[in-house]
Amino acid sequence: MLYIEEKLYDKKNDETVIVLSLAGRLDITTAWQLKLRLDECTNKSRRIFVNLEGVHFIDSSGLTCLVAGMRNVDKLKGTFRICNIHPDAKLVFEVTMMDTVFEICETEEEAFAIPF
Numbered sequence: 001m002l003y004i005e006e007k008l009y010d011k012k013n014d015e016t017v018i019v020l021s022l023a024g025r026l027d028i029t030t031a032w033q034l035k036l037r038l039d040e041c042t043n044k045s046r047r048i049f050v051n052l053e054g055v056h057f058i059d060s061s062g063l064t065c066l067v068a069g070m071r072n073v074d075k076l077k078g079t080f081r082i083c084n085i086h087p088d089a090k091l092v093f094e095v096t097m098m099d100t101v102f103e104i105c106e107t108e109e110e111a112f113a114i115p116f
Contacts, residue, residue: 002030003054004037008045015116017047019108023054026062026089034062038069046078049111053084058092070102079103083111 002024009017018041026034041048050066052058066082073080083105085093093099105111 002026002033004033006037006041009112011047011116013116015047016045017049017112018045019049019051021051021054025057026052026055026065027057027059028061031061031065035065035068038065038072042069042072042076042078046073046076047116048073048078049081049083049108051084051108052082052089053086056086056088058089060096063092063096063098066102067098079116081105081111081114083108 002022005021007019007021009019011017020034020037020041022034024030038048048069050069055062070080081103084107085104093102093104105114
């Protein structure tokens with residue numbers, strides 16, 4: 001099961017940042033949920049941050065979903081950042097070298113501190 005919490009933040013420049021906080025497993029059985037939510041979010045904002053603090057397990061389907069979300073945001077010339085990767089899931093990013101593909105921040109605060 002995957003839980004997705006969505007928070008909206010308005011920045012000074014009238015841009016809305018959507019933060020999706022995930023909890024559970026991001027795998028072949030749950031990736032579709034995130035894909036749908038990311039598609040909805042790109043219709044509302046071009047600034048999306050994904051907080052993976054609560055994701056203890058991620059597989060290739062989960063990574064593929066995140067890549068698709070990043071590409072959709074890139075098409076809008078937006079910002080897609082991943083933050084708070086759980087240590088158990090971080091290994092997957094490193095082994096697959098996806099840690100070089102995504103803009104990854106240690107904390108949500110760090111993700112907001114970097115200019116768009």
